[in-house]
Amino acid sequence: MNPERITTTGDDGTRVVGPVNAALTPRWAGLGTFARLPRTDEVEHTDIAVVGVPFDAGVSYRPGARFGSNHVRESSRLLRPYNPAQNVSPFAGKQVADAGDIVANPFDIGEAITSIEAQAKELMGETTQLVAIGGDHTIALPLLRAAHSRHGKVALLHFDAHLDTWDTYFGAEYTHGTPFRRAWEEGLLDTDAACHVGTRGPLYGTEDLDDDARFGFGIVSSADVMRLGVDAVVAHLRERVGDRPLYVSLDIDVLDPAHAPGTGTPEAGGMTSREVLEILRGLRGTNVVGADVVEVAPAYDHAELTGVAAAHVAYELITLLAMGPGAAPDGPAYGLAGHVYGAAAPEAGQEQR
Numbered sequence: 132m133n134p135e136r137i138t139t140t141g142d143d144g145t146r147v148v149g150p151v152n153a154a155l156t157p158r159w160a161g162l163g164t165f166a167r168l169p170r171t172d173e174v175e176h177t178d179i180a181v182v183g184v185p186f187d188a189g190v191s192y193r194p195g196a197r198f199g200s201n202h203v204r205e206s207s208r209l210l211r212p213y214n215p216a217q218n219v220s221p222f223a224g225k226q227v228a229d230a231g232d233i234v235a236n237p238f239d240i241g242e243a244i245t246s247i248e249a250q251a252k253e254l255m256g257e258t259t260q261l262v263a264i265g266g267d268h269t270i271a272l273p274l275l276r277a278a279h280s281r282h283g284k285v286a287l288l289h290f291d292a293h294l295d296t297w298d299t300y301f302g303a304e305y306t307h308g309t310p311f312r313r314a315w316e317e318g319l320l321d322t323d324a325a326c327h328v329g330t331r332g333p334l335y336g337t338e339d340l341d342d343d344a345r346f347g348f349g350i351v352s353s354a355d356v357m358r359l360g361v362d363a364v365v366a367h368l369r370e371r372v373g374d375r376p377l378y379v380s381l382d383i384d385v386l387d388p389a390h391a392p393g394t395g396t397p398e399a400g401g402m403t404s405r406e407v408l409e410i411l412r413g414l415r416g417t418n419v420v421g422a423d424v425v426e427v428a429p430a431y432d433h434a435e436l437t438g439v440a441a442a443h444v445a446y447e448l449i450t451l452l453a454m455g456p457g458a459a460p461d462g463p464a465y466g467l468a469g470h471v472y473g474a475a476a477p478e479a480g481q482e483q484r
């Protein structure tokens with residue numbers, strides 16, 4: 132069956148093929164791609180590719196993130212084409228398409244990392260931007276290598292309960308707890324502009340924090356988000372990353388297990404999905420060049436809580452890429468006046484724009 136799709140004229144004047152029209156084909160029908168978008172082989176070119184990286188041989192605790200990519204796709208069927216939080220239709224101006232899955236050797240982590248990097252670069256071609264859906268956090272390293280090959284050193288916002296700058300596990304260098312230490316060692320990061328967000332939970336010792344600070348990372352803890360609030364955190368992050376090429380890596384365990392139980396290394400005291408989505412929206416106009424959403428392990432999920440949260444995170448990341456750098460501060464399309472992303476909040480009652 133060839134379901135009818137929403138088509139538009141894109142920002143560059145070419146025809147853009149969007150999601151299956153949900154008014155004509157029920158949302159639960161048909162083969163699943165992310166947000167019911169076309170596959171990359173069904174469109175002439177792709178500006179933004181959503182790509183699965185179903186690899187989880189790097190996990191230190193519960194396995195199962197290899198099933199995350201398709202779980203998030205399945206949980207994304209209810210996403211709608213207009214994002215009122217940014218007053219943007221992310222699938223209308225740019226061609227967004229699902230590239231299927233990068234394949235990686237599940238028995239050889241080194242080979243998997245090399246081949247994920249190669250396939251990511253191939254998919255990126257000259258101009259395509261990637262939003263990767265894991266998979267465990269190991270995959271951030273080859274994806275950062277691919278981003279670095281196009282943009283040079285990148286700023287990094289790393290949303291996660293964990294630092295993921297540890298050195299080795301059982302002597303293994305390439306694991307889901309170590310990608311950002313390797314990335315720092317490889318010179319992939321602009322360490323004046325790298326920051327963890329949502330950090331919490333017990334560590335192995337104070338040296339974890341000493342090492343992390345030595346690598347140049349800043350930390351906005353989960354408790355900071357609660358105490359300072361979303362707007363202050365957004366202001367801090369925007370200041371830190373400026374207009375540098377920015378890679379966003381989001382481990383779904385940044386969310387409290389109440390919001391995202393389906394993950395391999397859950398930690399209590401996490402952020403709400405509302406906080407995470409609002410902080411991402413606050414990055415409007417920054418120069419996001421690539422992103423990943425990782426660590427969704429569906430065997431521990433309930434009622435698609437984690438899958439839906441990850442799908443919405445990916446939707447906001449796609450929206451940021453679709454708007455591009457320099458997008459002017461704008462407010463949501465509805466709600467009480469008082470919030471403009473990326474700008475000082477106006478006084479209550481003041482007009483939004």
Ligand SMILES: N=C(N)NCCCC(=O)O
Binds near residue numbers: 191268307426
């Ligand atoms: N990247 C994630 N999700 N977890 C890292 C946890 C590493 C550890 O077991 O200490």
Ligand SMILES: [Zn+2]
Binds near residue numbers: 292385426
């Ligand atoms: Zn984590």
Ligand SMILES: [Zn+2]
Binds near residue numbers: 268291293295307
């Ligand atoms: Zn992680």
